[in-house]
Amino acid sequence: MKEIVIISGKGGTGKTSVTSSFALLAGKNAIIADCDVDAADMHILMQPDYEIKEDFYSGELAVINPETCTQCGICADICRFDAISIINNKHVVEPLSCEGCGYCARVCPVNAIKNIDLKVGQYFISNIKTGTKMVHAKLGIGADNSGKLVANVKNEAKKLALKLNKEFILIDGSPGVGCPVTSSLSGAHFVVLVTEPTLSALHDLKRVYVLVKKFNIKAACIINKWDINTAVSSEIKDFLKKEGILHIADLNYDEAFTKAMIQGKAIVEIEDSEVGKILKESWETIKKNIS
Amino acid sequence: MKIAFTAKGKDWSSSMDPRFGRTEYFLIYDEEKDKIEFIDNSEANQEAHGAGPKTAQKLFDLGAQVLITGNGPGGNAASVLDKMELKIYIGAGDMTVKAAYEAYKNNQLKKF
Numbered sequence: 001m002k003e004i005v006i007i008s009g010k011g012g013t014g015k016t017s018v019t020s021s022f023a024l025l026a027g028k029n030a031i032i033a034d035c036d037v038d039a040a041d042m043h044i045l046m047q048p049d050y051e052i053k054e055d056f057y058s059g060e061l062a063v064i065n066p067e068t069c070t071q072c073g074i075c076a077d078i079c080r081f082d083a084i085s086i087i088n089n090k091h092v093v094e095p096l097s098c099e100g101c102g103y104c105a106r107v108c109p110v111n112a113i114k115n116i117d118l119k120v121g122q123y124f125i126s127n128i129k130t131g132t133k134m135v136h137a138k139l140g141i142g143a144d145n146s147g148k149l150v151a152n153v154k155n156e157a158k159k160l161a162l163k164l165n166k167e168f169i170l171i172d173g174s175p176g177v178g179c180p181v182t183s184s185l186s187g188a189h190f191v192v193l194v195t196e197p198t199l200s201a202l203h204d205l206k207r208v209y210v211l212v213k214k215f216n217i218k219a220a221c222i223i224n225k226w227d228i229n230t231a232v233s234s235e236i237k238d239f240l241k242k243e244g245i246l247h248i249a250d251l252n253y254d255e256a257f258t259k260a261m262i263q264g265k266a267i268v269e270i271e272d273s274e275v276g277k278i279l280k281e282s283w284e285t286i287k288k289n290i291s
Numbered sequence: 292m293k294i295a296f297t298a299k300g301k302d303w304s305s306s307m308d309p310r311f312g313r314t315e316y317f318l319i320y321d322e323e324k325d326k327i328e329f330i331d332n333s334e335a336n337q338e339a340h341g342a343g344p345k346t347a348q349k350l351f352d353l354g355a356q357v358l359i360t361g362n363g364p365g366g367n368a369a370s371v372l373d374k375m376e377l378k379i380y381i382g383a384g385d386m387t388v389k390a391a392y393e394a395y396k397n398n399q400l401k402k403f
Contacts (some may be wrong), residue, residue, distance in 0.1 A: 008338075051378070058339040059340075060387040100339075144339060144340075146339050146340050146342075147312065147313065147342060147343075148313070148336065148338070148339055148342070151310070151313045151336065169376050179343075179365065179367070182343075182365035182366060183310075183313075184359065184364075185362065186309055186310040186311070186365070187309035187310060187361055187362065188362070189386055211365075211366070214363060214369075214403070215362035215363055215381075216362065216363070216381055216382060216401055217362065
């Protein structure tokens, strides 16, 4: 069972477009995981049924018991996040501002403040249109991400893949280079870097590759929209060559991606698509190079 | 040498956990005393933030001199582990703890 993670560094380069295509091509052979929990979008193309829903708890929230509270105001004074205000003459914690640090609960002279576990989202295990399962999640508004939910999504996906004896786990990774990305990468066997020929994409590609290299994971790259700036595409190719990253394919800028998306389809589902054809070849290349 | 393994179970036959910060267990093997103990690390995964540094601190408290794991610690954990005199070996993510130890002894693992 091989774990393939698709990341980019800079967001908006086409990770989900590529992951969804590979998901269609892998069909029943793969479990899909959407680890971009901040801005999940695999569900738009995979038609999940949300069969299993689980609440996800992360961090804590301070809650003031209005009956015990003497309105002394010490909590409001010490709160570093200005999360305690007076509403209708009562001290209340503003849930969106509270960081769950617990300082107010400590200093309250009458123990009127409790820290409760905070539900920040949900994760789901769905049946999807390719006849297999997808693990995905949705964070609540203003909810804080970290490696935790990503780790949970990955663990569920791995459990499923082992139980159902699947060959691959395809993971739509998080953008950026922070803890969610580290969490996406941990345990991966192969990384596909999806990039585009802009200076910020190249900059963030290099940053995210530092992580991939440290983790000693084999990597390959797809340059999406390569023809919008052939000079930067060249720079990217030089970087890939220097680092020994397998350069799988260049995809032309193609509005067929958007047209497919509007129909809720991955590009490989569109007949006679040039980009679809290249992605089909790319998937074969990846399978060949994965062990 | 005291060797720490990131593991999914409590004994030699358990699978290695490729993760560091949110690893389920640590198996600590004391080579001199030929003793093995396991440490439950699941509360690190309860943490929203700071799992890496917290787990690194735990490793420090356990007095390990070698860490064998899958891909290695992420950035935040690595900064903490850097301050310890710890040798980290990676590439054991898909092995059992026993196989990982053999691979380490046979110089088949990569240094982080």
